[in-house]
Amino acid sequence: MTVRGSLGGSGWSPQQQGIALVLVTMVMFAAYDAISKYLARGYPIPELLWVRYVTHATLIVLLFGRRMRGDLIRTSRPVLQIVRASLLVAVSFLVMQGLRHIPLAETTAIIFLTPLLVTALSAPVLKK
Numbered sequence: 697m698t699v700r701g702s703l704g705g706s707g708w709s710p711q712q713q714g715i716a717l718v719l720v721t722m723v724m725f726a727a728y729d730a731i732s733k734y735l736a737r738g739y740p741i742p743e744l745l746w747v748r749y750v751t752h753a754t755l756i757v758l759l760f761g762r763r764m765r766g767d768l769i770r771t772s773r774p775v776l777q778i779v780r781a782s783l784l785v786a787v788s789f790l791v792m793q794g795l796r797h798i799p800l801a802e803t804t805a806i807i808f809l810t811p812l813l814v815t816a817l818s819a820p821v822l823k824k
Contacts, residue, residue, distance in 0.1 A: 726804060733795040733803075741792045745785060 708716065735744055760768055771777050795803055818824045 725807075726800075729791070729795065729804060729807075730800055732792050733800055736792050736796055741789055744792060745788055748788065749785070 706713070732744065756768070791803065791807065794806075
């Protein structure tokens with residue numbers, strides 16, 4: 697799947713566009729974590745997660761519901777999707793819980809180790 701013209705008219709090469717998008721994403725994740733750390737001091741984490749995922753679901757339905765209709769929720773592997781969604785909720789909960797106990801910088805550093813862990817585990821787990 698490719699996205700053409702993500703930064704349309706910018707004159708940037710696809711590689712520059714990719715780098716820019718990844719950098720913007722990193723800033724957004726850092727902002728999300730900082731906001732989560734601030735909010736977790738005054739609100740229960742399950743409530744924060746509920747707001748997060750209800751907001752996501754609402755935006756997805758509003759943006760894609762008319763065009764995709766039933767295809768928006770239809771999947772050939774529902775059990776795998778449920779496991780994946782459950783892992784995402786668990787990871788979000790654990791990160792927010794961790795943010796209550798350690799500084800934001802350390803949390804972010806640990807999260808950014810994920811690609812290294814995936815690479816290290818890809819050979820034994822995925823046989824790649």
